[in-house]
Amino acid sequence: MKNAMKQAIQSPSERATKRKRLCKANSIAKNSGSNGVTISTIDVISDFDGKKFSKRCSDYSVEELNDIAKSDFDFFEKKAKTAWEKYNPSHKKMKPFHLMLRDSNISLRSRLSNRKALLASSAAMMETYQEAIATAPGNVFFLTFIVPEGVTEQDNPNPNINGVRSKIYRAIKKLGGDAFISLQVETFSKKFSGEDFRRMDLHGHGLLFTDMSLSELKRAINELNARKAYRHSHGVRAIVAKEITPNTAAYLGSYTTRPPRYVKNIVHLKNDPKTFKLRGTTQGFTDEMSLKILYALHQIPIKDSVFSCGNHGRKIKDIWKEKYLANSSSRPLDHPSYDVDLSTRVLKRTILNINNH
Numbered sequence: 600m601k602n603a604m605k606q607a608i609q610s611p612s613e614r615a616t617k618r619k620r621l622c623k624a625n626s627i628a629k630n631s632g633s634n635g636v637t638i639s640t641i642d643v644i645s646d647f648d649g650k651k652f653s654k655r656c657s658d659y660s661v662e663e664l665n666d667i668a669k670s671d672f673d674f675f676e677k678k679a680k681t682a683w684e685k686y687n688p689s690h691k692k693m694k695p696f697h698l699m700l701r702d703s704n705i706s707l708r709s710r711l712s713n714r715k716a717l718l719a720s721s722a723a724m725m726e727t728y729q730e731a732i733a734t735a736p737g738n739v740f741f742l743t744f745i746v747p748e749g750v751t752e753q754d755n756p757n758p759n760i761n762g763v764r765s766k767i768y769r770a771i772k773k774l775g776g777d778a779f780i781s782l783q784v785e786t787f788s789k790k791f792s793g794e795d796f797r798r799m800d801l802h803g804h805g806l807l808f809t810d811m812s813l814s815e816l817k818r819a820i821n822e823l824n825a826r827k828a829y830r831h832s833h834g835v836r837a838i839v840a841k842e843i844t845p846n847t848a849a850y851l852g853s854y855t856t857r858p859p860r861y862v863k864n865i866v867h868l869k870n871d872p873k874t875f876k877l878r879g880t881t882q883g884f885t886d887e888m889s890l891k892i893l894y895a896l897h898q899i900p901i902k903d904s905v906f907s908c909g910n911h912g913r914k915i916k917d918i919w920k921e922k923y924l925a926n927s928s929s930r931p932l933d934h935p936s937y938d939v940d941l942s943t944r945v946l947k948r949t950i951l952n953i954n955n956h
Contacts, residue, residue: 657846661725664853668721672714672858676700679893682886686952699897699946705927707902707920711784712893715927716901721856723922724781728852731779731806731915732845740816741843741851742807744770744780745835749801753786753888754954756895758801760903767803768908770829770838774819776809777909779916781855784895788862788883799895804855806843808911816840859892860884887953894946 659667683696699712709716732739748762763782771778780803787798809816820838823829829837843851861879901923907916 656850657844659850659853661722661849664725664849665718665722668718668853668856668858671860672718675859675889675892676714678884678886678889682890682953683949685886686890686949695946699893705901707923708900711896711899711901711904713901717856717858717896719926720781720901720905720923721853721858722926723919724856725849725852726922727779727915727919728806728843728848729845730918732843732848735808736911737808737810738812739843740807740809740813741841742778742805743839743841744803744805744837745800745839746770746802746829746837751799751801751895753797753799753891754950756799756891756898758784758799758895758898760801760899763801763803764903764906766829768906770823771807771908773823774807774809774816775811776807777907777912778805778807779907779912779919780805780905782899782904783855783857784859784892784899786859786862786884786888786892787877788864788880791865799891801895801899804851806915807840808909813840813842859889859896862888890946890953891950894950897946 679700680696683693687693687696699710700714702709702713703715705713705716705719711717744763744767746763746766748759748766751757751759760782764780767780771780782801782803785800785802787800790797807816811819817840820840824837861881862883863877864880864883866878905916905919907913
């Protein structure tokens with residue numbers, strides 16, 4: 600069924616064209632080490648709401664973070680609905696749209712596009728992070744993984760879930776320790792230099808449990824980032840480590856599962872033109888872009904968006920799973936209560952219609 604669905608929504612010529620484009624994008628990585636261009640991915644973490652904070656991240660309560668997540672998803676859903684109605688004027692086609700975002704019977708097989716499932720996952724993630732930090736057997740750090748396998752096109756999103764998970768898993772094995780990771784979709788407002796498409800990126804955030812100090816971990820990460828397999832085009836650091844404390848645990852947990860509301864804007868530093876930050880902004884987050892993000896999220900089941908490495912990592916994942924099912928406040932199902940393949944095909948046709956306008 601999965602193979603049939605993929606064939607139905609993407610022709611061989613489309614897949615061949617996409618492979619060529621992505622190969623071109625990532626081939627830049629082979630020479631990017633000498634151009635001095637760097638992206639400060641750690642700045643993305645400190646830019647939760649796309650503007651300067653009125654509070655420090657440690658000052659946000661769980662209730663406030665839940666309210667922010669609900670508000671962000673409402674914003675995203677409104678923009679996606681506007682685009683859907685524009686390109687699907689028939690009222691008969693509203694049902695698959697509403698089911699993708701509003702199916703109330705959620706489970707671990709629900710998609711990231713489902714409002715109730717994503718908010719339940721976000722609430723569970725905050726609680727899990729707090730518990731994980733409080734009971735950590737050794738040191739624990741917050742890691743971001745932006746691997747080359749996560750790059751896809753905004754006009755034809757096809758997240759490489761298995762490729763990204765596998766690359767992150769291998770990186771954790773090389774670093775040592777146990778980990779608990781969740782995946783997230785992000786978009787960019789502009790094309791990168793030398794590319795003929797705008798990126799969408801599937802990447803990971805999570806907790807690493809280790810005996811290493813932060814300085815030792817960063818040295819190990821630098822060695823790994825220098826390897827060809829982890830070298831990202833335009834100098835993006837594939838792995839970044841950050842301290843996490845009991846006061847910031849809920850905030851960073853919510854960050855890993857936040858609903859889509861912002862695109863990343865490339866901001867060059869005035870004192871160093873070769874270095875730039877990725878800053879979250881609602882400018883450029885168009886109605887049409889929201890549908891493309893929806894299509895990407897609809898391809899990712901909740902159960903595939905969260906994974907672990909090592910015995911302690913599996914223990915933390917089980918804690919998240921238990922909390923997620925408790926937060927869902929509905930009878931868990933083995934599958935979504937609607938035709939996922941049909942909804943995917945209808946959404947794919949809508950995106951093709953957008954691209955042709």
